[in-house]
Amino acid sequence: MRILFVVPYVPTKIRTRPLNLLRTLVKAGHEVTLATLAATEGEQQECLELFGDRCAIVLERISAHQSLRNCLFGLASGAPLQAAYSWKPAMAARLAALVAERNFEAVHIEHLRGAPYALLLQELLARHGKKTPVVWDSVDCISWLFEQAATGSSSFSSRLIARFELNRTRRYEARLVRQFPRIVVTSQIDRRQLLQLAHNQPSTPAEPGNLEKRIKVVPNGVDLTYFQPLDGKRETAKIVISGKMSYHANISAAVRFAKEAMPRIWVERPEAQLWIVGKDPARQIRELKSDRILITGTVPDIRPFLQRATVAVAPIQYGAGVQNKVLEALACGTPVVATPQAVAGLVVHPGVHLMVAQSMEGLADSVVSLLKNPGQRRFLGRSGRCYVETNHNWHSSVGLLEDVYREAWAECEGSAARTAADTLIGS
Numbered sequence: 001m002r003i004l005f006v007v008p009y010v011p012t013k014i015r016t017r018p019l020n021l022l023r024t025l026v027k028a029g030h031e032v033t034l035a036t037l038a039a040t041e042g043e044q045q046e047c048l049e050l051f052g053d054r055c056a057i058v059l060e061r062i063s064a065h066q067s068l069r070n071c072l073f074g075l076a077s078g079a080p081l082q083a084a085y086s087w088k089p090a091m092a093a094r095l096a097a098l099v100a101e102r103n104f105e106a107v108h109i110e111h112l113r114g115a116p117y118a119l120l121l122q123e124l125l126a127r128h129g130k131k132t133p134v135v136w137d138s139v140d141c142i143s144w145l146f147e148q149a150a151t152g153s154s155s156f157s158s159r160l161i162a163r164f165e166l167n168r169t170r171r172y173e174a175r176l177v178r179q180f181p182r183i184v185v186t187s188q189i190d191r192r193q194l195l196q197l198a199h200n201q202p203s204t205p206a207e208p209g210n211l212e213k214r215i216k217v218v219p220n221g222v223d224l225t226y227f228q229p230l231d232g233k234r235e236t237a238k239i240v241i242s243g244k245m246s247y248h249a250n251i252s253a254a255v256r257f258a259k260e261a262m263p264r265i266w267v268e269r270p271e272a273q274l275w276i277v278g279k280d281p282a283r284q285i286r287e288l289k290s291d292r293i294l295i296t297g298t299v300p301d302i303r304p305f306l307q308r309a310t311v312a313v314a315p316i317q318y319g320a321g322v323q324n325k326v327l328e329a330l331a332c333g334t335p336v337v338a339t340p341q342a343v344a345g346l347v348v349h350p351g352v353h354l355m356v357a358q359s360m361e362g363l364a365d366s367v368v369s370l371l372k373n374p375g376q377r378r379f380l381g382r383s384g385r386c387y388v389e390t391n392h393n394w395h396s397s398v399g400l401l402e403d404v405y406r407e408a409w410a411e412c413e414g415s416a417a418r419t420a421a422d423t424l425i426g427s
């Protein structure tokens with residue numbers, strides 16, 4: 001298939017979903033054109049290194065100042081700021097020229113930030129008389145994330161932004177769900193939330209087709225070759241939390257775990273050390289640094305921390321979609337302790353694939369139990385690896401995505417044929 005894949009940020013090892021979907025689509029033999037926006041020169045170079053010899057690239061630079069101006073202008077509209085954040089007229093013009101000149105079997109556009117490009121391209125394709133379906137990869141239900149952040153974030157500014165954006169995002173997502181022949185999300189919980197939004201907005205004009213049929217789950221995978229267990233001996237009392245440490249949900253989780261759970265763990269295991277591993281740690285994270293709490297900042301390779309850690313913890317209090325940090329730790333054979341929110345997008349069995357606890361006290365008790373029980377750690381490490389091998393490999397996810405493209409193409413083709421037949425009958 002000829003696929004136009006639009007991502008409003010450069011796919012990188014941190015933005016693992018678009019990176020691996022693209023890699024696997026190209027490996028499967030599809031002809032992919034990547035259109036993306038780079039915020040820095042480093043991102044631009046990384047994009048060329050990752051994809052320069054794999055697919056055609058349409059790349060534009062968008063500065064932080066441009067994104068800020070977009071948000072300021074977006075305040076006057078009813079749309080969420082996320083929808084304005086990545087708008088670049090030069091990119092819109094290049095995409096318009098591209099769909100006018102070339103024929104694609106599918107246009108894939110990721111995230112709420114990419115939605116304005118999806119709406120534009122759908123309009124232009126119809127204007128050119130092309131039946132190419134536009135598939136919007138929502139990834140997560142962002143309004144569901146904001147609903148949780150509005151009360152669950154430890155940051156006042158994050159709670160304020162979430163409350164401001166919540167209703168705007170609900171209305172916008174509800175409208176988007178009815179716009180496209182197929183919508184893709186990472187988990188069943190996000191699918192349910194989008195369906196609920198659409199059904200709760202009766203004023204939104206309904207498009208032809210069944211909503212339940214159109215919203216599909218394409219789960220995140222994990223690179224099972226890259227993330228593997230090591231044969232070497234693990235540390236005996238090292239606990240790791242990973243993720244982008246400027247992201248509000250990760251900040252809240254790490255700070256609460258360090259302040260509420262670690263003191264309980266230290267009572268039982270005073271030698272235990274917490275590693276907080278991830279780029280751009282916020283001030284609240286940096287202030288946690290001590291002789292027993294390591295703050296790494298950006299690391300060239302996260303695998304050594306996951307492969308050496310005794311236990312990985314995902315103390316997320318709110319979130320959406322599938323937590324890649326959990327998949328990566330499981331793939332490395334690291335026993336995981338998580339909150340229900342961190343595994344809401346996974347079909348896992350607590351006590352078999354990982355351990356689950358709601359409160360900070362429960363998380364601490366589960367970690368202490370694992371630190372004392374090497375046999376249980378080995379069991380969870382093996383069963384966790386087996387779970388991701390079975391349920392979260394990128395080849396299976398791309399197989400589902402290919403089905404989505406084909407279904408959307410067949411429906412658009414059938415719709416075009418019915419329109420032509422109606423025209424003939426009418427004449």
